[in-house]
Structure formats: C-alpha cells, structure tokens
Amino acid sequence: MKRNITITYFITTLFLISCSQQAAPPLNLEDEQQADQSTENLRANLPEPPEAVFASESVEEEPVENVEVNSGPMPEPVEPEESDPKDELKFAPILYEDYAWEKYMVEPGDFLVKIAKKEYGDFKLWKYIYEWNKEQIGDNPNIIYPYNFFDLQKERLAAKTAEPSFFDYTVQPGDNLWNIAGRQYGDAKSWIILLRDNEDSIKASAGILNPGMVLKLRDKLDPNS
Numbered sequence: 001m002k003r004n005i006t007i008t009y010f011i012t013t014l015f016l017i018s019c020s021q022q023a024a025p026p027l028n029l030e031d032e033q034q035a036d037q038s039t040e041n042l043r044a045n046l047p048e049p050p051e052a053v054f055a056s057e058s059v060e061e062e063p064v065e066n067v068e069v070n071s072g073p074m075p076e077p078v079e080p081e082e083s084d085p086k087d088e089l090k091f092a093p094i095l096y097e098d099y100a101w102e103k104y105m106v107e108p109g110d111f112l113v114k115i116a117k118k119e120y121g122d123f124k125l126w127k128y129i130y131e132w133n134k135e136q137i138g139d140n141p142n143i144i145y146p147y148n149f150f151d152l153q154k155e156r157l158a159a160k161t162a163e164p165s166f167f168d169y170t171v172q173p174g175d176n177l178w179n180i181a182g183r184q185y186g187d188a189k190s191w192i193i194l195l196r197d198n199e200d201s202i203k204a205s206a207g208i209l210n211p212g213m214v215l216k217l218r219d220k221l222d223p224n225s
Contacts, residue, residue, distance in 0.1 A: 093128050095120075100159035101151045105222040108146040108189065119152055128153070147192050147221075160224035166197070171213040185221055193221055 104115065112126035130141045133150045137143075154160075169180070177195055182188035195202065198215045205213065 093131055095125075095128065095153050096155050098156045099153045100156040100161060102154045102159045102161065103222075103224055104150045104152045105225070106144055106146050106148045106150060110146065111144065112141055115150070147190055162223040164197075164223045165219045166216040167219060169215045169217045171209045171211055171215060173211045175209055175211070177209070180215070180217075184217055187221075190221055193218065 112129050113123045116126040117123040177191035178188045181191040181194055
C-alpha cells in the first residue's frame, strides 16, 4: 500500500516538472509583418471624412432648369383704331347709336341745366354736356361764358351741322369791335365772336382797328339758329 502511494507521488512530481518547463510556441516573423502591413493598408484605404459645413457658409445650389409650359399659340396683338376726337369722344357718354355733333352757341343767361332742359327735355343730362365740353369749360361746370360754342350730341339725321359763312367788312374811322357787333347783330356783347374770327389780323395790328382794315363778319352769329 505504501509502495503504491510512493509511485503515485513520483508520477505526479514528474508531471508538474514537465509542465513548468513548457515554453510558448515561437512566433513567425513573416506572419507578424504581413499582419502589420494589412493593418496599414486598411487604414490607408479608409475614406476621408466630409468637410464640415457651417450655417454661415453659402452652399451652392444646383441650377434649376426652366420648364416651358405649352399654353397654346400666343394671340396676335390688336392695334388700336385711330379715330378723330371730334367724331368720337372715347370717354364721353353716348346718347344715340348713330349721332353727329351739333354746335350750340351759349346765350347770355344760359347754364348747363337750362341748356340740357332746352335741347333734350331732361335737365339731368347737363352732366353729359359737361363731359362733352369739359376741356373748354374747365373744372367748374357752374361757370360758362356766352358766345362760346359747345358740342351737343344729336341724332345724325336731325343734327344741324351748318358752318358759318362770312363777308368782308372795311373798318371805318371810329370803329371798334363793340359798335361793329352792335350794328351788325344787334348785340354789342357778341364782339368776342368778331375777335375770335379775326384774331390773327387784329394781333398783327397790335390790337388796334385802323381805318381801311378788312375784317371777316359772319352772316349769322349762330349758323344753326
């Protein structure tokens, strides 16, 4: 029995001695170099990180192409028709589909309401008369002057469109427009019409009527009366 214990102890001792003397397996230097090279290649092939973009830096946007939308053919431009302002008042009210312009001589004591009542039977149409003659009347429709001529819209077949006819008058000593108008027309205040009809010749003489001077006088102050 004692012999068996001795043998067992001897075997155990040999086993421990053999384990303590066992060395690690030798390293292969070539394998170590290949491992180092593969690590370096892996690091070299890594992609570079993108550059940081800050909010203050401008970012170029890709241009956006214009997309043409086919909306059909373009309409041809329409040229405005030319018209005579005397024949067609663009912004004036229209009373008749077929009309003509008749000249009306403003008489002393006239006003627009009175003219509208006399010519159209409706005093409310004074606004029409004002619009037709606004350039001549001015901004205040309450002020009109006698012996001016207004355009009134009338039916074409009923409109009076006579033009004035003239005769020559030779100025006599002591004549002036006032007494000439009084003798010829029975109304000295109508001298303003003589002045308008002879404006060029009177200006040429510095406003002085010299004897022997020839003036144009109307057969009738109002050719449509």
